[in-house]
Structure formats: structure tokens, C-alpha cells
Amino acid sequence: MDLTDLDLKRFARQLSLPGFGRETQLKLKNSTALITRCGGLGGPIALYLAAAGIGKLIIAHAGTLTWDDMNRMILQPADAVGQPRIDGIVESIRRFSPAVEVEAVGEHLDNVSKARPLVARADVVCDATPNFQERYALSEAAVLEGKPMIEAAMNAMEGHLTVLHPPQTPCLRCLYPAPPPSWDVYGFPVLGAVSGSLGCLAAIEAIKVLTGFGRPLLGRMLIYDTEVNLYQQVELTRNPNCPVCGKL
Numbered sequence: 001m002d003l004t005d006l007d008l009k010r011f012a013r014q015l016s017l018p019g020f021g022r023e024t025q026l027k028l029k030n031s032t033a034l035i036t037r038c039g040g041l042g043g044p045i046a047l048y049l050a051a052a053g054i055g056k057l058i059i060a061h062a063g064t065l066t067w068d069d070m071n072r073m074i075l076q077p078a079d080a081v082g083q084p085r086i087d088g089i090v091e092s093i094r095r096f097s098p099a100v101e102v103e104a105v106g107e108h109l110d111n112v113s114k115a116r117p118l119v120a121r122a123d124v125v126c127d128a129t130p131n132f133q134e135r136y137a138l139s140e141a142a143v144l145e146g147k148p149m150i151e152a153a154m155n156a157m158e159g160h161l162t163v164l165h166p167p168q169t170p171c172l173r174c175l176y177p178a179p180p181p182s183w184d185v186y187g188f189p190v191l192g193a194v195s196g197s198l199g200c201l202a203a204i205e206a207i208k209v210l211t212g213f214g215r216p217l218l219g220r221m222l223i224y225d226t227e228v229n230l231y232q233q234v235e236l237t238r239n240p241n242c243p244v245c246g247k248l
């Protein structure tokens with residue numbers, strides 16, 4: 001697909017970014033991102049990838065919209081409470097940018113066999129899931145398919161972000177050999193603006209990985225605490241004996 005006159009108008013303010021240009025825009029237009037869970041974190045990832053002009057989004061999200069989703073799920077209209085979450089997500093993205101192709105998957109990718117066929121059709125994987133079962137499945141599918149994965153996680157006022165692409169970087173299992181024992185999938189606190197800020201940063205990393213623009217967070221993790229505005233980066237190392245990526 002080539003750029004249209006409307007593309008040149010719609011994306012004029014980013015085409016003028018130094019080092020961005022038409023070639024970068026065209027790469028985005030011909031790219032597909034898989035986003036797993038499209039709530040407080042994945043919603044802004046999807047919206048800003050659509051805003052940037054990505055060609056296709058594959059979005060996986062299950063369940064029914066509840067009132068306690070509404071402090072962070074900014075793609076959902078209030079009158080959709082009680083309806084399938086995936087419907088509000090697709091509707092919002094289509095209204096915002098009809099040119100973006102959206103493939104909706106109304107389930108969670110909680111094992112490798114579910115995740116892998118979707119990962120295979122994506123150029124980048126964005127992990128915005130709240131639990132380790134799905135994170136591990138997605139990371140393993142990304143390793144098997146050789147796809148880069150944007151790994152974003154938040155809790156309360158904190159955010160963590162990195163780009164995983166073994167063997168250049170660790171995989172998720174290198175970083176977390178086992179889930180933290182105290183992790184409460186359904187009860188951890190979220191301030192919507194914190195998950196939203198992380199979603200924006202994750203979208204930037206996805207754009208960089210897809211286009212070669214900028215310097216992605218490969219082998220480094222951004223860790224921040226918005227309560228005290230502390231931002232730091234730590235270097236990451238692979239586990240050579242990792243059961244998922246050790247043989248790469």
C-alpha cells in the first residue's frame with residue numbers, strides 16, 4: 001500500500017519529525033500489531049498506533065464491560081457497560097480512524113497454541129495483559145515466531161517497560177522465572193492516567209521497532225514511579241539456561 005493524499009494530510013505533523021518522513025510512514029501503514037488486552041494499558045497503545053497510521057491492529061480482549069473498568073478503559077463508552085468489551089474497543093478505533101484495519105478476537109490468549117497463530121501474523125506484539133499466564137504464553141509464542149514484543153506492566157503508580165527480542169535481549173522467562181507469589185491479578189490498584197502513560201510509551205516503542213525510527217528499549221528496562229516522579233533505566237541480561245529462549 002502506498003500513501004494517499006489523505007495520509008499526507010493526516011500525518012503531516014509527524015512526517016515533519018526529523019528522521020521520520022514518508023518511508024517511515026509507509027512502513028507503519030504496511031505493519032500489523034497484535035495487542036493483547038485493550039484496557040487501561042492496551043487501549044492507549046491501540047489508539048496511538050491508529051493515530052500514528054498503523055495499517056492493521058489485531059486486538060484480543062475477552063469479557064463484559066463493568067463499572068469498575070471505567071476509571072481507565074478510555075475506549076469504552078459508559079452506555080456499553082454490560083456489553084462485550086471487544087465491541088466498544090473496535091467501535092472507538094473505527095470511529096477515530098476508519099482506515100485502520102481491525103481484527104477483533106473476543107478472547108484472552110492464555111496459552112501458546114492460542115497466541116502463536118496471531119503472533120505469526122503480526123510484525124510486533126504488544127503485551128498489555130495483567131497476568132503472568134498470558135504474559136508467558138505470549139512471550140513464548142513471540143520467541144517461537146521470532147517477533148519483537150513490547151513488554152509493558154504497571155501496578156498502582158508504577159510502570160515497567162522494555163522491548164523483548166531474543167537472542168538480542170532476554171525473553172520474559174529470563175526476567176521472571178516464576179510469577180511473583182503475591183501477585184493479585186484481579187485486585188491490583190490502577191490509576192488510569194498511570195496505565196495510560198505507559199500505554200503511550202509502549203506505543204512509541206512499537207512505532208520504533210516497526211520502522212527503525214529512534215532507539216528502542218532493547219536490553220534495557222524503563223522503571224518509573226509516578227507518585228514521586230522517579231524514572232530510571234536498568235540493563236537486562238539473558239539467562240543462558242532459559243527454558244524458552246536459551247537455545248537461540
Ligand SMILES: [Zn+2]
Nearest residue numbers: 171174242245
Ligand atoms: Zn529467555
